[in-house]
Amino acid sequence: MTATPDVELPNPFSGTGTITNPADGSVAGQVRWTDPADVPRVAAGLRAAQKEWEARGPKGRAKVLARYAVWLGEHRDEIEALLIKETGKSAVDAAQEVPLIIMITSYYIKTMEKALAPESRPASLPFLAIKKVTVHYRPRPVVGIVAPWNYPVANLLMDGIAALAAGCSVLLKPSERTPLTAELLVRGWLDSGAPEVMAIVQGAREAVEAVVDNSDFIQFTGSSATGAKVMERAARRLTPVSLELGGKDPMIVLDDADVDLAAHAAVWGAMFNAGQTCVSVERVYVLESVYDQFVAAVVRDVEKLKTGAGEGYDFGALIDESQVAVTERHVQDALAAGAKVLTGGERPAGSGSFYPPTVLVDVDHSMACMTEETFGPTLPIMKVTSVDEAIRLANDSPYGLSAAVFSSDLERAKAVAVQLDCGAVNINDVISNLMCTTAPMGGWKTSGIGARFGGADGLRKFCRQEAVVAPRTNVGAGGNYYNNSHRALTRMNKLMTRFALIGPRRSAK
Structure with missing residues (x-):
């Protein structure tokens, strides 16, 4: 028996591809697939641009987001027509997505400054009142958003807008079934005068892997099986994830x-x-x-x-x-x-x-x-x-x-x-x-980890928390350092224990 020689099959996600309408097979458009080897360069560009984007502060970013919301409203008909071509949706279904994103954007514009403001925390015990504790919310540089095909606008931008509001750059990876609408959304971001803190990667599995490998946070929406694979790959770099997965509601x-x-x-x-x-x-x-x-x-x-x-x-x-x-x-x-x-x-x-x-x-x-x-x-x-x-x-x-x-x-x-x-x-x-953008939307069991929305949490999830502990006074500074006597340290530790036990003793009665 003669062995069949190995044949290298063409990669369907290299070069260009044709997207067809599932309703009638007509051509919806052409897409150029991203070479996964180019993704590190794209992510590096986003990471560099993010520094200036963060420096604008919530008020500066809110103005940009407002202009994008206006662009979305003015181009709603164009977006929905492309949605229908790409997905075979009815006009009723296609009409739901852009208004939802405008509503979400409007909510974050109004709330982002307060949600991202440094937060003072009280002293946990009286003797720690000499310290001023402030928690700062620092954006993760690049947020990768991997979205499915069922809502090409909503699934990309529900979290994309929040990440941008938080001060992050976003790297979008739409479904390979619906890549065209995503390109229009990115074009609109730039046409509205926004900086280059939004970019797109087109492709299938290899593109997803490249996005996961080059992002600082991953928001994935899709099946439970694929979500588990995304989480496993993200774990290689300890990249945090938020997964909104399947349901049987x-x-x-x-x-x-x-x-x-x-x-x-x-x-x-x-x-x-x-x-x-x-x-x-x-x-x-x-x-x-x-x-x-x-x-x-x-x-x-x-x-x-x-x-x-x-x-x-x-x-x-x-x-x-x-x-x-x-x-x-x-x-x-x-x-x-x-x-x-x-x-x-x-x-x-x-x-x-x-x-x-x-x-x-x-x-x-x-x-x-x-x-x-x-x-x-x-x-x-x-x-x-x-x-x-x-x-x-x-x-x-x-x-x-x-x-x-x-x-x-x-x-x-x-x-x-x-x-x-x-x-x-x-x-x-x-x-x-x-x-309900003030309430968290997240799944239990195999339906996911984390949540989108949830008021301020919908922004803060894209941030790292940084605690800054500053002295209110220099009195007593260094009181527990090694250059003090053994007797002084013993006295300090007894005093700390006595203060710390006040609450538990009251609660135990």
Whole structure:
């Protein structure tokens, strides 16, 4: 037998590439892939420019960010048109991203000076009052942002704006599926008169590795499996990371819920962006007394939805055939195990990576549609007999990103919410925590580490803390140095112990 000679296959992410619209296969544009060997040079340029950017201070940076927000608003139509070409989104879905980033930018412009101001800390014990303690927030020079394809604007800039506000440079690595919108965003940054503290790297795995290797902080959004690999590589240089990973977000409908509201929310939360949202509703647990009413309302709403790219549609295509395959597999697996499809469930004839909005019932946790992240337009609904069962099933997942609880009794809903193992819970709503920039958005379990947003913490996470301890007076300076007598040191240590024990002795009574 003759051995087959090794053939060196061409690297699809070298030179230039063609990006196509998953809705119809049309050409969205061309991209030049970055040579990973060039990334150290790009990062070095950002690191050099960052020094002047930091020196501008919060007020100076706020003015630049304000001009960029204006640019985003003025070029919104251009950005959204490119989004639709690149992702096959509906116009409704594409319209969500730019306003969100403008809102986030506006929030940080107003709050960044206070959030980043040096912070005085009180003395921990009376005899330490002779020291003045100040904590300074110093930006990390280069923040690498590795973003997925589902929200090409939001996933790059939700954290990118915060990092820039903190005084960092940002190195963007968009998904290789959606590189074009990112280039437009970087062009807009420079066109708005901003300094060269934002740059872009295009490519796939090798590009990600180069960004991780040349950044001082990594913000990654994507799958749990890839997030673990990013964290492992970052650990080689002890580079800190913040990971927003996969989810299988549950929704619980209690027996006193506004059923129509809950159904509307479930359909929008599951189908928005074709279900390709990290915090989409991926499974619903409904108390049996309202189950039939809820399911009927969901089917009614779903049957009104129109699927297609651009204007006049509720949601568009999935990003590619591999994502369609996952969705199809989950539906077929459920049907084979005894589930029923009430609407959808069969891919339409014709071109494009479309999948119809699909409602599944008679589901349970033996089915992939209830345990694995689908990231497609499906809505599996399960009947439960008690609130405790709903909580147990909601928590029966390796994921813990967000959740929703519907009830007319807010206190009852809150009592359920705080028993759910996830980073955020929406009551009588879905996905709305993404708009709450004062609250942290982070996952538990395999849904991530760290959080985006969270008020001042959303800026400070990109900074290193530096404590400056200065004397208030020179009285007693050097009192515990070695040049003092043994008797003086013994007396000092006894006095320190006596003062330190005042609090514990009071608390122990």
